[in-house]
Amino acid sequence: MGVPLDQILIQTINGVVTGMILALVASGLTLIFGIMDVVNFAHGELFMLGAYVGVLTLAVTGNFWLALIAASLLIALLGAAIYLVTLRPLIGRDSLTTILATFGVSLVLQNYALWQFGPVSRKISEPIVGHFTLFYLDYPWYRVVIALLSGAIIGGFWLFLKYGTVGIWIRATTQDRVMAQAMGIPVPWVLTIVFGIGSAMAAISGVLFGPFGGVDPTMGLNWILRAFIVVVVGGMGSLGGSIAAAILISLLEAYASLWVSPSQAVIVSFVVLIVTLLFRPTGLFVATPK
């Protein structure tokens, strides 16, 4: 079955664009996991609530970029609050209990959104309306901007981790929590900040994704599942691995949707996961542990 080259090219671009958003979602998840040993089941709900904050701010101000900033700040605060109330009391207990707690948080948040905003999907209009011609398609510039912006945010975050004071604290806490505390790093605050940053990343991706598929209370479910797959395939807690895995999986799904319906294309990422588990259970993009 021959597929024209132009279609493959279009799907490649589509795959990279959704891959970058997915990478942004997954890097928040992997950050929280890598540093705090917490699997944040509520990450998808933070993504969804971020999108809603975006919708509401957009309705009031009419400015997409303002909505993006408002969403990231508000959800960062919400994330920090969730951490303080539900996860801090669990420090020192089995890390499996954090899955249970965040699962409870996700149920509460999702149903809160359903109650507040109703099941009907809302729209975020694209901030950039220009198109360019890609073969026979008018391809929206917005999608390209999203991919670049996601890349810039992840890159900026990487620089922050590498050179920022708090970034250095975060890395120190990852390596040795007790030693970091002994050196005077305010570890409890670092953990709260990390959860806030991870939540903000989820919220930003939510707003960026809004113009694609609409905003509704269950949108988080889909993304959290794909983000979980990405994090397992990329290697838990590895930022670079998550990004690579996100793009790989999105590309494969985009290619698969040339032949099957998009709802079946998800199976491709499942297959990637199974193959990874079979041959490299620690993740495709991390060095084999010694």
Place this chain on the structure above:
Amino acid sequence: MTRRHGVLFWAGFAIVVALLFVAPLVLPPFWRRFVTEILIWGLLAMSSDILIGYTGMISFGHSAFFGVGMYGAAAALLTSNPPNLWLALAYGLILAALVAAFVAYFATRLRDIYFAITTLIFSQIFYVIIFTSTAWTGGENGLTFDQPKLGFGETLSVYFTPTTLHWFVLFVVVASYLLLRRITQSPFGMVLQSIRENEPRTRAIGYPVERYKIVAVMLSGLFAGLAGVLYAIQNQFAAPDFVFFLVSGETVIYNVIGGIGTLAGPIVGAAFFLLLREGLSRFLTEYYLIPLGVIFIAMVILLPQGLLGFARRWLNQ
């Protein structure tokens, strides 16, 4: 001391079973149905306790086994004429066992959180497969079928009434409970508990930990499938919603609320959750999960041993 403990246990067991036995005779139709449903969800939760409570692995994928049991029963009831109860049980259990073997083979390669996530993703695989293969499963609409008769052969069969159905479910759940209790106290069950307590040491002693884990997941999946068959027979439909991972999540909630590692606890948890849901949804319609979620979080933080564990400790004092 242990002997007295045993007498107390069996006395309590007999009282609870007797109460559940007379329940359909005295309860109004709505609550009769409700108690039967609690037993079915309790069986699902109990099956998951084998992993959570006894082996120390949290499964977020039990909806797959439950749902597959349901669809297996549906396949048997739709293809056999007249619908055959035993065939439904056989199909459901075989299908659940196959799926459990598949999931177990992959998921047990990973530990802790990774295991939880992997089971979750696997259950979603089955959800997508069932949801999209419309020709076989009816897709989003699911399948409806007739209730089978209870009996052996042509001569000795009667239609289920709500009461006899309740007794049938009660019989299956009690038998499963006794069987699982026996298994958890067997040498096999002891090895599982030793994996929960200290996996490297168990391996060092020489037990093939992976094989034990695979068997544990399969056993757990088999009983979850049994619960799915019962649910299909009670409600005469199978729907993809029951394969969705929220059902798995609720199963975990039943366990945590009731008390893990007790087998009976998850049934208590299911009863508590479903009663609370029933009560709350009268005021809050579909938003009952908001207060339930808050209660769940509070219990994870404050009452990790669950209702039954708490009651047991309180009685011991």
